[in-house]
Amino acid sequence: MENTHRPGTTHDVTNQAPPLADYNLFAADSALAESLERAGAGWHREALARDGARLGAAETLALADLANRHEPELFTHSPRGERIDALEFHPAWHRLLALLRAEGLHALPFSHPQPGAMAARSAGYFLHAQLESGSLCPMTMTFASIPVLQREPALFEALRERLYAREHDPRDLPWQQKSSMMIGMGMTEKQGGSDVRSNRTEARAAGVATGRGAEYRLTGHKWFFSAPQCDAHLVLARSADHDALSCFFVPRFAPDGSKNAVNVQRLKNKLGNRSNASSEVEFFDAYGLMIGEEGRGVATIIEMANYTRLDCVIGSAALMRAALVQAIHHARHRSAFGRLLAAQPLMQNVLADLALESEAATVLFMRLARAFEESEPASGAVSDAGAAVSGDVALQARAWRRIVTPAAKFWVCKRALAFTGEAMEVWGGNGYVEEGPMARFYREAPVNSIWEGSGNVMCLDVLRALEREADAAQALFLAWRREAQGHAVLEAALDRLSALLNGAPGTREANARHIAQQLVLIAQAMLLREGPAEVADAFIATRLDEHGADCGRVFGTLPARFDHGALVARAFPAL
Incomplete structure (x- = not known):
């Protein structure tokens, strides 16, 4: 038998997908x-x-x-x-x-x-x-x-x-000497985590003046302080004059130009998010300026948390999208058992199901972003038509922002974990090694579920928001009822949500995850109906039809009646 190997080699490298690069992320979406x-x-x-x-x-x-x-x-x-x-x-x-x-x-x-x-x-x-x-x-x-x-x-x-400012200034100087600056936050302590009301960091007035705008000295610690290189942080501490927490602007450098007494004890050794520094710090009489009303620190900083929660939804949706396009690209270049993976019916089913999940996450975060604008007409927000936001639109927008946002933060961030694992599996062993991006996507996926409130915290927040924003919730649900009229599956899904919400008060908290999940799936279904019918139909049939849906299922169980190949092609057109 003729030896076909070149000297110094044992084999030729074939059937490996080329790196996905030099494509337009926006044009392909x-x-x-x-x-x-x-x-x-x-x-x-x-x-x-x-x-x-x-x-x-x-x-x-x-x-x-x-x-x-x-x-x-x-x-x-x-x-x-x-x-x-x-x-x-x-x-x-x-x-x-x-x-x-x-x-x-x-x-x-x-x-x-x-x-x-x-x-x-x-x-x-x-x-x-x-x-x-x-x-x-x-x-x-x-x-x-x-x-x-x-x-x-x-x-x-x-x-x-x-x-x-639109330029990044990496210099470690007092913010007054820089061209741009970054702000971080310090909320959680060892003993409390999400329960920030258990914080013990103390703030004492630095002079005669107290309250909003006054200077204070902070002593205490923060268990998660992100990110310590920022030029200032918003920090929760307890002033001597008030039992409740207040919020403080704590710069990296004190007003005299010396380093502020915020000592970084160590950097966290994290599962993912490794490029960013997260830390533990101690305040040793650190300089801070009270912002917001004294004793209203949680209410002051919670607005910041509302925006960061939206970014958690976007970040998880982005991980899904990044993992999806990598999986599709790989399947289009890798052959197994005589044909390309992308041409095999079962792989098409998996990729199509992932594509549905990704698109649903995308339309959801974009609708939430719009709601942040529409729910604040005083800030100059206007509708697509250019007229001032109406009362009904603003009311529905408030529901999207206050109720659907924490539900989305729970559901989309949770789905990203299973999603990135499934996409990694499309790559096989190549996905499990650090040389490619799949392992990094997988390691990144859990952080958005944990940061700014874990799943349970988000679901309990949904329940609180439903009670506090009852008018907004009613406006949104009525709008959904109108849109679902004549669609048996959507009407039944809304009935199930209503039954959960109107159940015995003692069971509502235990059902909080089910409520949040149902709320998000209905929201995504309504939004997908604004796009191609084949996408919306497949999503509704597999996520909301109680006779065929199983939201806890693995990806790749779409009924054969849907055009799996078309769903994949829409998600990421061939380059």
Whole structure:
């Protein structure tokens, strides 16, 4: 038998999928583009197309791997023994932050308010979140801090230019000496976690003045302090004059230019989100400025949490999208048992089912973004038609924002875990190694479920919001009833939700996850009906039809009557 091997080789490398690179993330996403138009943000299409091409370039994609392989390092002291708590990042990290900042994803709806600005920003954030997750954290917190800081006119006027700036300034200097700045947050402590009312950090007045706008000195700790390199943090502490918590603006450097006494004890050794530094800190008489009303710290900072929860939904939807396109690309280039994976009926079923889940998550976060705008008519929000937001639209928008957002944060973030695992399996063993992106996507998936409130916290928040926003909930449910009229499956799904909500008060809390799940699935179904019928029909039949749906099922169990190949082609057209 003739020897076909070349000297020094044992085999030729064949049947391996090429890396997915040099494609346009925005141009390849029909669901996102259609949602952008529905949200009245079509004016941002060209910017997203330019950014989508940049993010899909091989050089840009490489930044994500570099930033996660070369994790940040903490240097607590200088060579002379001075306390510095400096963090060193790989240059790829700073390039990622520069890309995010250049697109205005830290401030766009506030720095350039106009109809559709929240949706435009959310779409851009979604594209960047497909690239790398860790760099999103400081941008999300900076973005979410702006509406809180805007309520402190004197402070915000001093910060405005640096908060809105579109260049990234990595220098470790007092914020007054920088061209741009980032804001973080410090809420949780060892003994409390999500129960921030158990916090023990104390704040005592630094002078005669007390209350809003006064200077304080903080002593205590934070168990999760993200991200310690930020130029300032919003921190919860208990003042001597009030039993309840207050909120404080705590800069990295004190007013005299010295390092503020916020000592980083260590960086967290995390499962994922490795490019970003999360830390434990202690306050040793640290300088802080009270913002908001004294004793109203939780209410002050909860607005920041509402925005960060939206970003958790977007981030998880982006992980789904990133994993989906990688899975489809791989299946189109990998053969097994004599034909391409993408041509095999069972694999098509899996990919089509993943595509449905991804599109449902996309349309949901884009609708939530629109609701953030519509629910605040005083801020100048207007409808797609350009008229002032009506009372009924604003009421429904408040329901989307206050009720559906925490439900979406629960459900979409939970689905991302199973989704990324399934997409990894499409790659087989190649997906399980760190050289490719699938392992990183999988490790990133749990963080959004945990951060800013775990699943149970979100579901209990849904119940509270349903009680506190009863008028808004009724407006939304009535609108859904009108839209579902004549559709037997949707009408039955709404009946089941109503039965859950009207059940015995003692059982409602135990059913909170079921309520949140049903709420989100109905919301996604209603939104998908605004797009192609084949997508909506397949989603409704497999998620809401009690005779055929099984929401806890594995992916890849779509009935044969749906065109699996067409669903996959819509999700990611062949390059």
